[in-house]
Amino acid sequence: MNDTGHRERVLLLLPALLLAGLVVGLPVLRVLQLSFSRVELDGGISTSWAGLDPYVRLWQDGRFWTALRNTAVFTGASVLLETALGVGVALVLHQRFRGRGMLRAVVLLPWALPTAVMALAWAWIFNDAFGVANDLLGRLGFIERPVAWLGEPGTAMAAIVLADVWKTTPFVALVVLAGLQGIPESLLEAARVDGLGAWQRFWYVVLPLLAPALVVAVVFRAVQAYGAFDLVYVMTGGGPGGSTETVSLYAYQHYFRYLDFGYGSAVATAGVVLALLPLLVVLRWARAREVR
Amino acid sequence: MRRAALMLAVALVAGWSLGPAAWQALTALKPDDQITRVPTVYLPDPPTTRHFETLWARKPFGAYLANSVVISGAAALLAVVVGLLAAGALARTTGALRDRTLLGLLLLALFPPILLLFPLYEGVRALGWINHPLGLILPYAALNLPLAVWILESGFRQIPREVDEAARLDGLGPLARVFRVQLPLAAPTVVTAGILVFIFCWNEFMLALTFMTRDAGKTVTAGIASVGGASIYEIPWGQLSAAIVLATAPLVLLVLVFQGRITSGLTRGAVKG
Numbered sequence: 001m002n003d004t005g006h007r008e009r010v011l012l013l014l015p016a017l018l019l020a021g022l023v024v025g026l027p028v029l030r031v032l033q034l035s036f037s038r039v040e041l042d043g044g045i046s047t048s049w050a051g052l053d054p055y056v057r058l059w060q061d062g063r064f065w066t067a068l069r070n071t072a073v074f075t076g077a078s079v080l081l082e083t084a085l086g087v088g089v090a091l092v093l094h095q096r097f098r099g100r101g102m103l104r105a106v107v108l109l110p111w112a113l114p115t116a117v118m119a120l121a122w123a124w125i126f127n128d129a130f131g132v133a134n135d136l137l138g139r140l141g142f143i144e145r146p147v148a149w150l151g152e153p154g155t156a157m158a159a160i161v162l163a164d165v166w167k168t169t170p171f172v173a174l175v176v177l178a179g180l181q182g183i184p185e186s187l188l189e190a191a192r193v194d195g196l197g198a199w200q201r202f203w204y205v206v207l208p209l210l211a212p213a214l215v216v217a218v219v220f221r222a223v224q225a226y227g228a229f230d231l232v233y234v235m236t237g238g239g240p241g242g243s244t245e246t247v248s249l250y251a252y253q254h255y256f257r258y259l260d261f262g263y264g265s266a267v268a269t270a271g272v273v274l275a276l277l278p279l280l281v282v283l284r285w286a287r288a289r290e291v292r
Numbered sequence: 293m294r295r296a297a298l299m300l301a302v303a304l305v306a307g308w309s310l311g312p313a314a315w316q317a318l319t320a321l322k323p324d325d326q327i328t329r330v331p332t333v334y335l336p337d338p339p340t341t342r343h344f345e346t347l348w349a350r351k352p353f354g355a356y357l358a359n360s361v362v363i364s365g366a367a368a369l370l371a372v373v374v375g376l377l378a379a380g381a382l383a384r385t386t387g388a389l390r391d392r393t394l395l396g397l398l399l400l401a402l403f404p405p406i407l408l409l410f411p412l413y414e415g416v417r418a419l420g421w422i423n424h425p426l427g428l429i430l431p432y433a434a435l436n437l438p439l440a441v442w443i444l445e446s447g448f449r450q451i452p453r454e455v456d457e458a459a460r461l462d463g464l465g466p467l468a469r470v471f472r473v474q475l476p477l478a479a480p481t482v483v484t485a486g487i488l489v490f491i492f493c494w495n496e497f498m499l500a501l502t503f504m505t506r507d508a509g510k511t512v513t514a515g516i517a518s519v520g521g522a523s524i525y526e527i528p529w530g531q532l533s534a535a536i537v538l539a540t541a542p543l544v545l546l547v548l549v550f551q552g553r554i555t556s557g558l559t560r561g562a563v564k565g
Binding site for chain 1: 299315332375380381397409413491498529536
């Protein structure tokens, strides 16, 4: 359009760009710089160029690779489970029954509650001596004696995955539900007339139509799960023996426990860069499928 | 038969969603000896409010709640106002500028917060904002700005272009058009954006934990992490449960009142792609 229109728009966008630049843009540049630096504490902090040294150290740092593997396991398991469960919950919410509006509010609840706070609630549920998880599973006959859920590597990881699935299933469910509501009833009716059973209708008609919404939900969730901090910090502190330590938590330890700001920055930066690769592959794959 | 299966599914979904929070509420109302009894006591007998009273006396929980309200409220307001300006401009734009700006904002929102944490800490410290509400308000507003802009822009886009054009011909400037034409016409969307940002700010933990070192400055999420007992071996579960109930109650209310709005805000971006 005309020039004044363009200038107006840039002016309106300016506050947003400024805020985002100050709080996101500059810090990203700073963390990159710090990740190539030796940082010394002398009242304030002073930095000197360290070249690739921090990244060489990272390459040889077993604890970093363990954290990366933990993060990948957590992200994969959590996203897989909440997607499957989210689709199931959405199918229930899509039915007609009395109290459906109420159930939608109830389903939304876990999503709205603070992760750090509910992590405490889950720690209490999984408490080894007095937790309700042990009591329930014992009464149902699944376990013979109380399990120290957060005290063993395997079960601790399972517990934080479960807590994350509880918290994030609503997001997937609501996105899928919105997708379901966009599928014309006539299409399902046609499939029924063609003799497709309920399961076949879901698999061959509904699921392909949900695919775009699902891809968006999964990518969003994967990115969030990959950055997981609150849940792990509160529930297990990364333990036992580092078996649930995520990349975010490991970087945090270097920042505020060991006060090693340079190396903490290298951990955070490498973590993000290494996550970008699989993300780009998934996005490319999704786009390729869409084009076909 | 089909009906029964559906009802069973409904009950399972409701139980799964409410269970953990409900269990916390029950724990908060139990006397201490029932909290630590084996086998587990399910219903408090009789219910007691003692844990709430002890918590209130032992910790500045009122201050935590007030801090959360002020910080989340101010951040939501700032994000929505700045977001309104940006969305107003973007909704009048077509083509590459709009698409690229929206995509760029989305990418900003995808950065894990840990990447920004330390530089933000440096900045907040340099400004003397450690333990000051502003130290959280500005980062919160910025980190939630992408969400606000996405939701607001999608709402503004529903307004016919002719309305904006007519207002312009009537001599209204760009700011007046945002606040006197687009804002009133898309008011529900604005409410949605505000509520979502408020919830995200209320729930934030990592920055609050790091920037608020004095007890009186903490938000509820950070404050709860410090409710623990004298040593880790005597965690006061009754008080913790009471704290969890108090920290989540405002959100339960928000969800009950604004369920529809929250859902539409959450799904808007995802479904439209």
